[in-house]
Amino acid sequence: MLADKKNAEPSDAAAPYSARAKQTRERILQAARDVVVQEGANRLTIDAVVARAGLSKGAFLYHFKTKRDLLLTLIDDQVHAFDSSQEERERKFAGDPDPWLSSQVASMPNNEMEKLGAALLAAVAEDPTLLEPIRAWYTRQYARARISARSAEVAAIVLLALDGAFFAEMMGFPTLELNERQRLLRTLQELASGC
DSSP, X not given: OHHHHHHSOOOTTHHHHHHHHHHHHHHHHHHHHHHHHHHOGGXXXXXXXXXXXXXXXXXXXXXXXXXXXXXXXXXXXXXXXXXXTHHHHXXXXXXXXXXXXXXXXXTOOOHHHHHHHHHHHHHHHHOGGGGHHHHHHHHHHHHXXXXXXXXXXXXXXXXXXXXXXXXXXXXXXXXXXXXXXXXXXXXXXXXXHTO
16 A cells, blocks of 8 residues: 555645745745845855745755855846747837847846846856856847847847946946936937837
């Protein structure tokens, strides 16, 4: 009888555990994001994350073996979040020569994304191997730009301007006032859409 239970299909009792495990993992990730955005990447420790999440260190270690694993997951999640909403962003520009390029301008990050990006960049400075997912994403972005219906050159100008503005803001450089930033984005949108 005991052998039959061991070989049986997973029961419905396993499903709540799986859902609970996913919730715990998301709590850990959200706590890590909160620590990074509010206190900086240098304050991101396992102890800080478990305290913020209200979990035990064992719960953390069940999901992430190291702080590096957590950082890689945070970076992967940022990349995935951007990529997974790409089709939806492109639909807004269905009449443009290159909806993909137009959507890149429209998706210029907001303040919270910039703070998280800046903090993750600081973490990457400590461990350059964490750059791999970001490097792979940039490789895909610029490969896509090379086949833009607007031309590879126009797409490169738009992407490089967006990257420059993003990184300048992330680093806290006093480059553009809000109204100047908005005008820049309008100009880039016009360039991307061929207006």
